[in-house]
Amino acid sequence: MLERCITYVLTEPLRLVHFGRALLRVSGILFLAGVMGAMATTTISVVTGMAKTSRPTVELIDLVADLPTWWIPESVIGYGFALFCGAAGAWAVRTGRKFQRLVRY
Template sequence: MIHLFPKFLIADLRRLIALGRFLLRSGAFILLVGAIGNAATTASAVAMSIGKQAVGSRTLAELYPSLPTWWVPESILGCLPAMTLMIIGFSITSLSKRLKNAYF
């Protein structure tokens, strides 16, 4: 059954373009949430330094213990999967658009 998936995508290139856009937007969303999380942790550290409290670096899991923050990247190494998603999505979209313009 899995061997039919590439044929399903290539049969109508709009599906392949939609897949590429989905991957591109998913990676961009993850990076955007990571930037917002970085701003939240930085703001927390600044607020604590103004109050003269010596606190170590805090993570999003410490700031928001009731929220699932396992998927939010907090470092450059954590951003690599999201960037990979974006690169794959961009590659799929551009390749399928070139195929659509060349053959249809």
């Protein structure tokens, strides 16, 4: 199975470059969604805290109950996964470009 993957990439290195770019985009979208979610929960928490004596904890699922939020990073593990996707994407783009130069595509 691994031989097929290697052959698939080595026959046309541009596939690896496109895969890397897709991983970089996914990483950026995850980071952006995580930051926007953190900003939204903090803003709502501060605004409702102004009306009360203590600042309540607001979860992202409480703000957007109709939308799936399982993919939005909210912890160190989620942001670590997004960082890993970005690093893997950068590696894939760089390696694909090297293969392109070697094979002369």
